[in-house]
Amino acid sequence: MQTTGDQHLVKKINKTIVLEAIKKESPLSRAQLSEMTGLNKGTVSTLVSELIEEKLVYEIGLGRSSGGRKPVMLLFNKTAGYAIGVDLGVRYLLAVLTDLDGKIVSERQVELERSEAGYVLPVLANTVRSLADAAPDSPYGVVGVGIGVAGIVDDKGTVLFAPNLEWRQVELQRLLAEELELPVTIGNEANAGALGEMQYGAGQEASDLVYLSVGTGIGAGIVVGGRILPGTGGFAGEIGHTTIEQNGRKCSCGNKGCWEQYASEKALLEAAKPLGVERLGKLVELAESGSTEAIRLFHEVGESLGLGIANIVNTLNPDLILIGNQMTRAEPWIRSSIERVVTSRSLPFHRKQAQIRFASLDTHSTVLGSAYDAISAFFSKDRISL
Amino acid sequence: MQTTGDQHLVKKINKTIVLEAIKKESPLSRAQLSEMTGLNKGTVSTLVSELIEEKLVYEIGLGRSSGGRKPVMLLFNKTAGYAIGVDLGVRYLLAVLTDLDGKIVSERQVELERSEAGYVLPVLANTVRSLADAAPDSPYGVVGVGIGVAGIVDDKGTVLFAPNLEWRQVELQRLLAEELELPVTIGNEANAGALGEMQYGAGQEASDLVYLSVGTGIGAGIVVGGRILPGTGGFAGEIGHTTIEQNGRKCSCGNKGCWEQYASEKALLEAAKPLGVERLGKLVELAESGSTEAIRLFHEVGESLGLGIANIVNTLNPDLILIGNQMTRAEPWIRSSIERVVTSRSLPFHRKQAQIRFASLDTHSTVLGSAYDAISAFFSKDRISL
């Protein structure tokens, strides 16, 4: 059944609360911690001294007095360990080494010439190892590796299907964990992006947000009450394949009228072919130089994006929609079309609460979210997830 | 900040676990409880004796021995109190009195001649009072009133907008709580339906389900991990106004191509007008008597329903979709169309996990869900929500 309660649980809860507070609001004194958490001063003292023992927190010195003894200020020891985040994309692999606060220490980008698992896996493992070697000495070393994959991943870390990589049934988690001898977490690319933006980017104030990864296809990372919505099998978010036109354009999934046939980068580039444009950067340049045709194409794709976003807004009533991945680069050209269509197609009460923004971590949402996944797994060992 | 942990919290957690276990699996002995919850025998003993003290549990006598002392069997005292659930619909009001286990003890149905709050509220209050008077004597009496409204309700129990009732900004929770001097909970009709089916109906095994209230419009109660997904403002689920056809039929919301213009009871009856049919029952009769035209209409509406359901399946990866409200009556005529379209339009992995069923409580999903809402509020006072 459920986890029952005992003193250990209580301690876990409180210790997590204290650590989380230090992470977010530091520098902080024990007295302030007691004040803001509601925990007794003595309790905070013992928990903090344990955290110091564990090298997760340290004292930075005395703070300003407000009419009495000076407080001892505490800081989260962000370099107590390091994490590795990977974005396993279509023809590339982006990997970063971060400290426990998500700050990038080192970065690698690798072009993937082929996509079979037999080729990709060794490259991936080598890249990760090279980053791990680059990690500074620290009490905990590399605490884990998080990987975001553009595909359907189950809760055991098996890639069930990744259309762009042409992978089926690849037991990524098991294979990598064995190879690297490190804790490995596997997640969907859009979910990782959502996590990344929520922790380190534009989604830090939102609790119900939807991160849209708009690239070759469209995937969504749905966050409800601060947590990723996984769905039963762990593959919620395949929103690119929702129908917005009953008898619309054919999709690779075998269906007709899928949203991503109208609103993805791929759809945009398809429409831009007559202009002799093959890459998004090129189309942006054209728009910048005043090409009305290019601008029209952006407006069209913006409208299609807006339509699907309005559907999300009506269904999930989020407070924030974040547009991420490649399409962030088109922000100046699509923003107003999106806003307009969302306003016209969503219900007033829902529209009022929903902000629409672009991912602030740019191309790094997924990679940082993956790193956070690893960090989070490390912390949840003897802590509780809030 | 968050709730910190102490012994009281631990006790709350464990007591809730024990009570919940007795509710669901009774009759049960203390030894069995200890076994299944993992709690120590002594702990279970003290918790159970408190629950007995509180009249929520009682001993029914000795059970079968399995080679030792006979166990004392415990039962949940479902008549320790009663709850009232109300479904505030378009031209009617359905209200039930239930025991704490959701069993209906008494029922009232009232036709509403007019829809203004000034008319409806007194009728509602009188109906509730009459049901409350009908409640048998019990330790806790009527523990609360839950109301499901076909409209947008905020988290404070104010009906922001109910198109069919033509209500705007009606502070239902406050007004009723003052009038009735009872705890009142207000919820959306589809959310209540989802709760009802999840607790007492076809959704008891599912943890990620979507209840579709298909009537005049289409609303969804989305359940994620056993909990209603509220959205930021509390009005998630307005899925009837998602676009499935970019330039489709005009909708009362001012938009074009809304799902409910194709898949609701209203849409069906609109299409049935040429047949001289004005009510769903009539159309069902026609289909039963073999009218190919009527059957065709059902197939069409089934296909439209299937399309939107496929969108839900791809987006949320639920394990169960429940079709409720009026459209349940059309099950034999629409089921296969729905299944077919969902299968063709949703992704294989998602489809495999998603069952599609019809609400098993029929017209009582909402009213029972509302009652459960009230029961749940009563229990969460000195317990924790699991």
Next chain:
DNA sequence: AAACTTTGTATATCGGTTAAACAAAGTTTT
């Protein structure tokens, strides 16, 4: 210099769980 404030630790108490012992009430074996 005296009085007040704030910080952080130490100590006693409290409330809850657990483990272990045990009594009560069975069944099985001989």
Next chain:
DNA sequence: AAAACTTTGTTTAACCGATATACAAAGTTT
């Protein structure tokens, strides 16, 4: 039928963590 074993449920002691309170340390203000 007695002895041996089993199962149930209570009791007791020990433990653990939080809280309240007192207090020491280290400031600031008057």
